Amino acid sequence: MVDASVQRQNTLRAYDAIAPLYAEYSEKYRNYLSAVDAMAIEHLKPGMRLLDVGSGDGRRLAKITSAVGLTDVVSVEPSKEMAALCRKATGFNVYEMCGDTLSDLPEAPFDAMSALWNVFGHMANSELRIKTLVCMAGKLKPEGFIMLDVNNRHNQLSYGRWNVFKRRIIDVIAFDETRGDAYYDWNIGGQSFLASGHLFTPGEMAGLFARAGLRVTERWSINYATGERSKSPFNGQLFYVLKLA
Secondary structure (H helix, E strand, C coil): CCCHHHHHHHHHHHHHHHHHHHHHHHHCCHHHHHHHHHHHHHHCCCCCCEEEECCCCCHHHHHHHHHHCCCCEEEECCCHHHHHHHHHHHCCEEECCCHHHHHHCCCCCEEEEEECCCHHHHCCCHHHHHHHHHHHHHCEEEEEEEEEEECECCCHHHHCHHHHHHHHHHHHHCCCHHHHEEEEEEEECCEEEEEEEECECHHHHHHHHHHCCEEEEEEEEECCCCCCEECCCCCCEEEEEEEEC
8 A cells, every 4th residue: 555645746746747648638538528527517507606626637627617607616736737727728716735635725615516537536545535525515505515426446337247246245245445446557658657546336435425424415327438327326437416414
Protein backbone atom coordinates (compact mmCIF):
# COMPACT_ATOMS: atom_id res chain seq x y z
CA MET A 1 0.00 0.00 0.00
CA VAL A 2 1.38 3.43 -1.00
CA ASP A 3 1.49 6.19 1.61
CA ALA A 4 -1.46 8.57 1.11
CA SER A 5 0.66 11.71 0.81
CA VAL A 6 3.01 10.05 -1.68
CA GLN A 7 0.06 8.76 -3.69
CA ARG A 8 -1.41 12.28 -3.82
CA GLN A 9 1.84 13.75 -5.10
CA ASN A 10 2.14 11.01 -7.73
CA THR A 11 -1.40 11.73 -8.90
CA LEU A 12 -0.80 15.47 -9.11
CA ARG A 13 2.41 14.99 -11.10
CA ALA A 14 0.59 12.74 -13.55
CA TYR A 15 -2.28 15.17 -14.03
CA ASP A 16 0.06 18.13 -14.42
CA ALA A 17 1.79 16.16 -17.17
CA ILE A 18 -1.36 15.10 -18.99
CA ALA A 19 -3.02 18.54 -18.83
CA PRO A 20 -2.08 19.64 -22.39
CA LEU A 21 -3.13 16.22 -23.71
CA TYR A 22 -6.29 15.88 -21.65
CA ALA A 23 -8.74 16.89 -24.35
CA GLU A 24 -7.38 14.19 -26.65
CA TYR A 25 -7.29 11.64 -23.83
CA SER A 26 -10.90 12.37 -22.83
CA GLU A 27 -12.13 11.92 -26.40
CA LYS A 28 -11.57 8.17 -26.11
CA TYR A 29 -14.30 8.06 -23.45
CA ARG A 30 -16.68 10.45 -25.18
CA ASN A 31 -19.81 8.28 -24.99
CA TYR A 32 -19.54 7.76 -21.26
CA LEU A 33 -18.57 11.33 -20.42
CA SER A 34 -21.33 12.77 -22.60
CA ALA A 35 -23.89 10.57 -20.83
CA VAL A 36 -22.72 11.78 -17.41
CA ASP A 37 -22.75 15.39 -18.62
CA ALA A 38 -26.32 14.95 -19.83
CA MET A 39 -27.40 13.64 -16.43
CA ALA A 40 -25.77 16.59 -14.68
CA ILE A 41 -27.51 19.01 -17.06
CA GLU A 42 -30.87 17.33 -16.36
CA HIS A 43 -30.54 17.95 -12.63
CA LEU A 44 -29.25 21.52 -12.67
CA LYS A 45 -31.48 24.58 -13.07
CA PRO A 46 -30.79 28.21 -13.99
CA GLY A 47 -29.90 30.36 -11.00
CA MET A 48 -28.32 27.56 -9.01
CA ARG A 49 -24.98 28.09 -7.29
CA LEU A 50 -22.66 25.21 -8.24
CA LEU A 51 -19.42 23.84 -6.80
CA ASP A 52 -17.49 21.46 -9.04
CA VAL A 53 -14.82 19.33 -7.35
CA GLY A 54 -12.05 17.92 -9.52
CA SER A 55 -12.82 20.02 -12.61
CA GLY A 56 -9.86 18.88 -14.70
CA ASP A 57 -9.25 21.14 -17.68
CA GLY A 58 -12.71 22.70 -17.30
CA ARG A 59 -14.08 21.78 -20.73
CA ARG A 60 -16.86 19.60 -19.32
CA LEU A 61 -17.70 22.15 -16.65
CA ALA A 62 -17.96 24.84 -19.36
CA LYS A 63 -20.24 22.58 -21.41
CA ILE A 64 -22.53 21.73 -18.50
CA THR A 65 -22.85 25.23 -17.11
CA SER A 66 -23.34 26.77 -20.55
CA ALA A 67 -26.16 24.33 -21.33
CA VAL A 68 -27.98 25.29 -18.13
CA GLY A 69 -27.04 28.97 -18.11
CA LEU A 70 -25.19 28.86 -14.79
CA THR A 71 -22.90 31.75 -13.90
CA ASP A 72 -22.47 31.43 -10.13
CA VAL A 73 -19.95 28.60 -10.28
CA VAL A 74 -16.86 27.75 -8.25
CA SER A 75 -14.29 25.14 -9.27
CA VAL A 76 -11.84 23.12 -7.18
CA GLU A 77 -8.91 21.44 -8.96
CA PRO A 78 -5.71 20.36 -7.16
CA SER A 79 -3.52 20.02 -10.27
CA LYS A 80 -1.81 23.35 -11.00
CA GLU A 81 -1.68 22.78 -14.76
CA MET A 82 -5.27 21.55 -14.93
CA ALA A 83 -6.45 24.51 -12.84
CA ALA A 84 -4.79 26.93 -15.26
CA LEU A 85 -6.62 25.31 -18.19
CA CYS A 86 -9.88 25.35 -16.25
CA ARG A 87 -9.64 29.10 -15.67
CA LYS A 88 -9.15 29.66 -19.40
CA ALA A 89 -12.00 27.33 -20.38
CA THR A 90 -14.59 28.61 -17.90
CA GLY A 91 -13.63 32.02 -16.53
CA PHE A 92 -14.80 30.80 -13.12
CA ASN A 93 -12.96 31.11 -9.84
CA VAL A 94 -10.75 28.02 -9.53
CA TYR A 95 -9.23 27.02 -6.19
CA GLU A 96 -6.16 24.79 -6.22
CA MET A 97 -7.03 22.51 -3.32
CA CYS A 98 -8.02 18.93 -2.55
CA GLY A 99 -11.47 17.78 -1.57
CA ASP A 100 -10.56 16.91 1.99
CA THR A 101 -9.69 20.59 2.65
CA LEU A 102 -12.98 22.00 1.35
CA SER A 103 -13.88 23.18 4.84
CA ASP A 104 -11.30 25.94 4.19
CA LEU A 105 -13.07 27.07 1.01
CA PRO A 106 -14.00 30.77 1.54
CA GLU A 107 -17.33 30.50 -0.26
CA ALA A 108 -20.99 30.59 0.75
CA PRO A 109 -23.08 27.38 0.62
CA PHE A 110 -24.08 25.85 -2.71
CA ASP A 111 -27.33 24.62 -4.26
CA ALA A 112 -25.54 21.83 -6.10
CA MET A 113 -22.17 20.12 -6.25
CA SER A 114 -20.54 17.80 -8.75
CA ALA A 115 -17.50 15.51 -8.63
CA LEU A 116 -17.35 13.74 -11.98
CA TRP A 117 -15.24 11.00 -13.59
CA ASN A 118 -14.18 9.02 -10.54
CA VAL A 119 -12.81 11.95 -8.55
CA PHE A 120 -13.18 9.86 -5.39
CA GLY A 121 -11.22 7.02 -6.94
CA HIS A 122 -8.10 9.19 -6.92
CA MET A 123 -8.23 9.54 -3.14
CA ALA A 124 -5.95 7.14 -1.30
CA ASN A 125 -8.38 5.64 1.20
CA SER A 126 -11.86 5.73 2.72
CA GLU A 127 -10.75 8.17 5.41
CA LEU A 128 -10.01 10.84 2.80
CA ARG A 129 -13.18 10.00 0.86
CA ILE A 130 -15.38 10.36 3.94
CA LYS A 131 -13.62 13.58 4.94
CA THR A 132 -14.25 14.99 1.47
CA LEU A 133 -17.93 14.00 1.56
CA VAL A 134 -18.30 15.55 5.01
CA CYS A 135 -16.66 18.76 3.77
CA MET A 136 -18.98 18.84 0.75
CA ALA A 137 -22.02 18.26 2.95
CA GLY A 138 -20.88 21.14 5.13
CA LYS A 139 -20.89 23.50 2.14
CA LEU A 140 -24.30 22.34 0.88
CA LYS A 141 -27.53 24.26 1.36
CA PRO A 142 -30.21 22.32 3.31
CA GLU A 143 -32.10 21.37 0.13
CA GLY A 144 -29.02 21.09 -2.06
CA PHE A 145 -27.69 17.98 -3.79
CA ILE A 146 -24.43 16.35 -4.84
CA MET A 147 -23.79 14.49 -8.12
CA LEU A 148 -20.85 12.12 -8.49
CA ASP A 149 -19.77 9.07 -10.44
CA VAL A 150 -17.22 6.36 -9.61
CA ASN A 151 -15.64 3.30 -11.15
CA ASN A 152 -17.63 0.18 -10.31
CA ARG A 153 -15.77 -2.98 -9.31
CA HIS A 154 -18.99 -4.93 -9.82
CA ASN A 155 -19.48 -3.74 -13.42
CA GLN A 156 -20.25 -7.01 -15.18
CA LEU A 157 -20.20 -5.39 -18.62
CA SER A 158 -16.54 -4.48 -18.16
CA TYR A 159 -15.29 -7.39 -16.05
CA GLY A 160 -17.61 -10.24 -17.01
CA ARG A 161 -20.54 -11.82 -15.20
CA TRP A 162 -18.55 -14.69 -13.69
CA ASN A 163 -15.75 -12.46 -12.39
CA VAL A 164 -18.24 -10.06 -10.86
CA PHE A 165 -20.23 -12.92 -9.34
CA LYS A 166 -17.06 -14.16 -7.59
CA ARG A 167 -16.20 -10.64 -6.44
CA ARG A 168 -19.66 -10.14 -5.00
CA ILE A 169 -19.46 -13.40 -3.02
CA ILE A 170 -16.03 -12.52 -1.61
CA ASP A 171 -17.13 -8.98 -0.77
CA VAL A 172 -20.16 -10.25 1.13
CA ILE A 173 -18.08 -12.73 3.12
CA ALA A 174 -15.05 -10.56 3.86
CA PHE A 175 -15.09 -7.08 2.36
CA ASP A 176 -11.70 -5.37 2.06
CA GLU A 177 -11.58 -1.96 0.39
CA THR A 178 -7.96 -2.46 -0.71
CA ARG A 179 -9.12 -5.09 -3.24
CA GLY A 180 -10.43 -2.15 -5.24
CA ASP A 181 -7.04 -0.41 -5.37
CA ALA A 182 -5.09 -0.46 -8.62
CA TYR A 183 -1.50 0.74 -9.13
CA TYR A 184 0.05 1.09 -12.57
CA ASP A 185 2.52 2.97 -14.75
CA TRP A 186 0.78 5.67 -16.80
CA ASN A 187 2.59 6.57 -20.02
CA ILE A 188 2.09 10.25 -20.75
CA GLY A 189 3.94 11.83 -23.66
CA GLY A 190 6.62 9.18 -23.56
CA GLN A 191 7.15 9.49 -19.80
CA SER A 192 6.05 6.97 -17.19
CA PHE A 193 4.21 8.15 -14.08
CA LEU A 194 3.21 6.11 -11.05
CA ALA A 195 -0.58 6.17 -11.01
CA SER A 196 -3.37 4.69 -8.95
CA GLY A 197 -7.13 4.45 -8.83
CA HIS A 198 -9.88 2.77 -6.87
CA LEU A 199 -12.82 0.69 -8.05
CA PHE A 200 -15.79 0.83 -5.69
CA THR A 201 -18.62 -1.56 -4.93
CA PRO A 202 -22.23 -0.36 -4.56
CA GLY A 203 -22.20 -1.48 -0.93
CA GLU A 204 -18.95 0.35 -0.27
CA MET A 205 -20.41 3.59 -1.62
CA ALA A 206 -23.55 3.18 0.50
CA GLY A 207 -21.35 2.87 3.58
CA LEU A 208 -19.33 5.98 2.72
CA PHE A 209 -22.47 8.05 2.20
CA ALA A 210 -24.04 6.91 5.46
CA ARG A 211 -20.91 7.73 7.44
CA ALA A 212 -20.79 11.19 5.86
CA GLY A 213 -24.41 11.99 6.71
CA LEU A 214 -25.70 11.75 3.14
CA ARG A 215 -28.55 9.77 1.58
CA VAL A 216 -28.94 8.48 -1.96
CA THR A 217 -31.88 9.90 -3.91
CA GLU A 218 -30.85 8.41 -7.27
CA ARG A 219 -28.44 5.70 -8.39
CA TRP A 220 -27.73 4.75 -11.98
CA SER A 221 -25.12 2.70 -13.75
CA ILE A 222 -23.75 4.01 -17.03
CA ASN A 223 -22.13 1.79 -19.65
CA TYR A 224 -18.50 2.89 -19.97
CA ALA A 225 -18.42 2.09 -23.70
CA THR A 226 -21.83 3.27 -24.93
CA GLY A 227 -23.13 5.66 -22.27
CA GLU A 228 -26.36 3.67 -21.91
CA ARG A 229 -28.12 4.08 -18.57
CA SER A 230 -29.36 1.26 -16.38
CA LYS A 231 -31.02 0.93 -12.98
CA SER A 232 -29.01 -2.22 -12.28
CA PRO A 233 -25.92 -1.53 -10.14
CA PHE A 234 -23.95 -4.01 -12.25
CA ASN A 235 -24.24 -2.59 -15.78
CA GLY A 236 -21.71 0.22 -15.75
CA GLN A 237 -20.03 2.89 -13.68
CA LEU A 238 -22.04 4.23 -10.75
CA PHE A 239 -23.71 7.67 -10.84
CA TYR A 240 -25.31 9.05 -7.68
CA VAL A 241 -27.43 12.00 -6.63
CA LEU A 242 -27.15 12.67 -2.88
CA LYS A 243 -28.85 14.89 -0.32
CA LEU A 244 -28.29 15.54 3.34
CA ALA A 245 -29.60 12.72 5.52
